[in-house]
Amino acid sequence: MKANCWEGRKKLRIEDVPDPRILNSRDAIIRVTSTAICGSDLHIYNGFIPTMEHGDILGHEFMGEVVETGPDVKNLAVGDRVVVPFTISCGACDLCRAGLFSVCENSNPNAWIAEKLMGHSPAGLFGYSHMLGGFPGGQAEYVRVPFADVGPLRIPPGIPDDQVLFLSDILPTGYMGAEMCGIEPGDVIAVWGCGPVGQFAIASAYLLGAERVIAIDRVPYRLRMARERAGAWETINYEEESVLDRLKELTGGRGPDACIDAVGMEAHGHAAVYAYDRAKQALKLESDRPIALREAILACRSGGVVSVIGVYGGFIDKFPMGTIMNRSLTVRSGQTHVHRYMKPLLERIQRGDIDPSFVITHRMPLGRAPDAFEMFLHKRDGCEKVVLTAN
Amino acid sequence: MTSATTTIEDEGTRRRGRNGNRLARRLGWFSIGLGLAEVTAPRAVGRLIGLDPDEHETRLRLFGVREIASGIGILTSSRSAAWVWSRVGGDAMDLAFLATAGRRRKATRDRIAVAGLAVAGVAALDVIASRRQTAARGSAGTVGSRDTRVHVNTSVTINRQPGEIYEFWRNFENLPRFMEHLRSVEIIDDRRSRWEVNAPAGTRVTWEAEIARDTPGQSIEWRSLPSADVPNSGIVRFTPAPGNRGTEVRVELRYDAPGGTLGTVIAKLFGEEPGQQVASDLRRLKQLLETGEVLLVESPRTASVS
Numbered sequence: 001m002k003a004n005c006w007e008g009r010k011k012l013r014i015e016d017v018p019d020p021r022i023l024n025s026r027d028a029i030i031r032v033t034s035t036a037i038c039g040s041d042l043h044i045y046n047g048f049i050p051t052m053e054h055g056d057i058l059g060h061e062f063m064g065e066v067v068e069t070g071p072d073v074k075n076l077a078v079g080d081r082v083v084v085p086f087t088i089s090c091g092a093c094d095l096c097r098a099g100l101f102s103v104c105e106n107s108n109p110n111a112w113i114a115e116k117l118m119g120h121s122p123a124g125l126f127g128y129s130h131m132l133g134g135f136p137g138g139q140a141e142y143v144r145v146p147f148a149d150v151g152p153l154r155i156p157p158g159i160p161d162d163q164v165l166f167l168s169d170i171l172p173t174g175y176m177g178a179e180m181c182g183i184e185p186g187d188v189i190a191v192w193g194c195g196p197v198g199q200f201a202i203a204s205a206y207l208l209g210a211e212r213v214i215a216i217d218r219v220p221y222r223l224r225m226a227r228e229r230a231g232a233w234e235t236i237n238y239e240e241e242s243v244l245d246r247l248k249e250l251t252g253g254r255g256p257d258a259c260i261d262a263v264g265m266e267a268h269g270h271a272a273v274y275a276y277d278r279a280k281q282a283l284k285l286e287s288d289r290p291i292a293l294r295e296a297i298l299a300c301r302s303g304g305v306v307s308v309i310g311v312y313g314g315f316i317d318k319f320p321m322g323t324i325m326n327r328s329l330t331v332r333s334g335q336t337h338v339h340r341y342m343k344p345l346l347e348r349i350q351r352g353d354i355d356p357s358f359v360i361t362h363r364m365p366l367g368r369a370p371d372a373f374e375m376f377l378h379k380r381d382g383c384e385k386v387v388l389t390a391n
Numbered sequence: 392m393t394s395a396t397t398t399i400e401d402e403g404t405r406r407r408g409r410n411g412n413r414l415a416r417r418l419g420w421f422s423i424g425l426g427l428a429e430v431t432a433p434r435a436v437g438r439l440i441g442l443d444p445d446e447h448e449t450r451l452r453l454f455g456v457r458e459i460a461s462g463i464g465i466l467t468s469s470r471s472a473a474w475v476w477s478r479v480g481g482d483a484m485d486l487a488f489l490a491t492a493g494r495r496r497k498a499t500r501d502r503i504a505v506a507g508l509a510v511a512g513v514a515a516l517d518v519i520a521s522r523r524q525t526a527a528r529g530s531a532g533t534v535g536s537r538d539t540r541v542h543v544n545t546s547v548t549i550n551r552q553p554g555e556i557y558e559f560w561r562n563f564e565n566l567p568r569f570m571e572h573l574r575s576v577e578i579i580d581d582r583r584s585r586w587e588v589n590a591p592a593g594t595r596v597t598w599e600a601e602i603a604r605d606t607p608g609q610s611i612e613w614r615s616l617p618s619a620d621v622p623n624s625g626i627v628r629f630t631p632a633p634g635n636r637g638t639e640v641r642v643e644l645r646y647d648a649p650g651g652t653l654g655t656v657i658a659k660l661f662g663e664e665p666g667q668q669v670a671s672d673l674r675r676l677k678q679l680l681e682t683g684e685v686l687l688v689e690s691p692r693t694a695s696v697s
Contacts, residue, residue: 003691017691024684055692072683090682094550094636106678109688112667124686134688146686 003057003140004369009047012370020144025072028148032390034161035062051131060086060126062138082152085338088124091150102335162357172341174200177309180332181258192292193262194222196359202230255301263292264310287314308333359385414520422462429455441502475521482514543644547673550637553629569675
């Protein structure tokens with residue numbers, strides 16, 4: 001089959017690789033119909049995610065048709081159309097049972113590597129480095145899905161791929177980002193980053209009862225999408241004005257009740273701060289650039305919540321812990337517990353509360369994935385979200 | 392979810408290890424002191440040792456960063472031997488640098504020579520400390536030693552009742568299902584069994600073991616019979632986890648490493664550090680009992696084309 005393979009920093013190649021096969025009794029093989037490029041795939045593309053190996057298949061947002069099931073998969077049948085969550089979860093361990101699917105205790109065969117870096121291991125992920133399991137990803141014609149009796153969600157006929165594909169990751173991620181804010185009526189929420197996850201965080205904050213949402217980015221077309229499609233009340237272009245000053249002004253000096261970091265480890269910012277963090281990153285003195293996160297913490301009203309859904313990989317520097325402590329802030333974070341949100345969000349899509357396809361700006365065949373990464377990275381041609389069609 | 396500690400003891404090197412440690416700590420603090428001086432006042436340091444401050448300011452700062460890193464590594468890391476060896480590498484770098492600088496700057500050659508002698512003196516101390524630290528950790532310094540005991544302590548929490556896990560474990564023929572290196576366990580009688588493991592570098596080790604104490608539902612203790620090439624003993628305990636979270640499984644394992652410390656070091660080079668091995672085995676046991684299978688992964692590069 002054809003697959004989009006990582007061959008080093010900023011090097012991707014469509015390669016012919018062996019078809020995946022059933023390895024465990026709870027596996028299924030999915031023929032991919034639609035797969036997307038995630039902002040977090042760019043961290044891999046840019047070489048910031050450790051333990052990638054040449055030939056690794058990328059991609060963790062995908063859906064398709066079941067073509068084969070292991071003997072212990074009773075809930076899926078060949079021909080079923082499913083969306084697959086990007087986190088791999090056994091459904092049986094203590095943490096899965098508590099709904100914390102993204103920290104499943106049994107789905108990372110390379111847990112020992114993650115333990116060395118993070119203390120304990122999170123769940124295995126599709127197409128996201130060997131530290132997180134080394135599972136071949138979804139930017140391919142076929143994917144092997146472990147614990148297929150727990151993860152994949154069956155999609156009723158009549159709903160196009162475009163509307164449900166993002167149940168695999170970014171819609172639940174944006175939603176969880178808003179949910180972690182503990183939104184009360186009247187709340188003002190600020191969202192850093194107007195990529196697709198940021199757009200869904202904005203829309204979700206309104207679904208959960210926020211009164212006003214303020215969106216922050218530097219790319220004009222993304223800010224426009226936030227206003228016109230996600231419904232942001234106000235937008236701030238951080239290259240044109242001071243975010244902290246503007247947020248104070250927009251909130252009568254209080255600061256937002258909650259702040260969502262939908263940016264993560266490769267943030268951009270004002271030239272000096274960016275240069276400082278970029279240099280430290282290059283010298284391996286910090287692995288992540290927490291520019292948006294620092295700002296979110298400083299901006300948040302006292303007693304508020306900072307919700308972190310942007311991906312961080314390792315260590316950060318100049319973290320304003322004093323602000324968190326002295327101003328009673330709560331920081332909440334996590335890889336998305338996708339399994340928890342798929343069904344309720346599918347119902348919302350069916351009811352028409354949200355149509356996630358508004359973020360799609362480009363559709364390309366899988367064979368053009370390397371070009372698509374290049375375009376997405378440089379935000380060329382108004383690129384917000386690329387969907388690759390595999391078959 | 393799992394925890395593992397491994398200690399490797401070697402009678403002859405324990406005393407040397409303590410002395411080596413004191414010297415290493417002093418060198419650690421020396422590193423930090425020198426590093427701070429180089430970082431904060433590179434020009435003054437440069438003048439002191441006869442270098443042109445304009446030409447070498449940046450380089451001295453970088454050397455300072457290196458010194459501080461070595462020092463912090465020696466003082467805080469559990470693998471201080473590697474960090475002291477990093478100082479030896481740094482000394483070599485300094486000497487090489489001074490040698491080239493001395494050739495270029497005639498006027499201050501004397502100062503540079505003195506600095507070179509000082510570095511050489513420190514380098515000698517570094518080598519001594521490195522060898523002691525390495526010996527204390529039981530690597531190159533004690534090659535071939537026979538009296539090395541490996542002691543592994545590992546635990547995992549499994550979402551099953553103690554009795555159920557005990558029963559699974561007590562049927563020793565189940566063990567190869569989650570212990571990666573165990574080829575087979577053959578039951579001889581009520582108390583005795585024959586074990587065969589894949590050892591590093593393609594070799595196999597077999598021995599007979601007996602159950603030393605069996606407390607149903609709680610613990611199993613075993614030891615190898617005197618004929619074993621690799622004398623070993625262990626105990627596995629099953630205790631209820633608080634908050635209804637199943638069972639805490641604790642394994643304690645002692646064995647004499649084949650080939651002495653060298654065997655252990657070679658095993659580590661092949662990624663088979665004993666504590667890691669047992670921790671991974673327990674993780675697989677957890678997968679097996681909680682999910683019914685040991686999760687496999689196949690990368691497209693290693694998969695065979697079918």
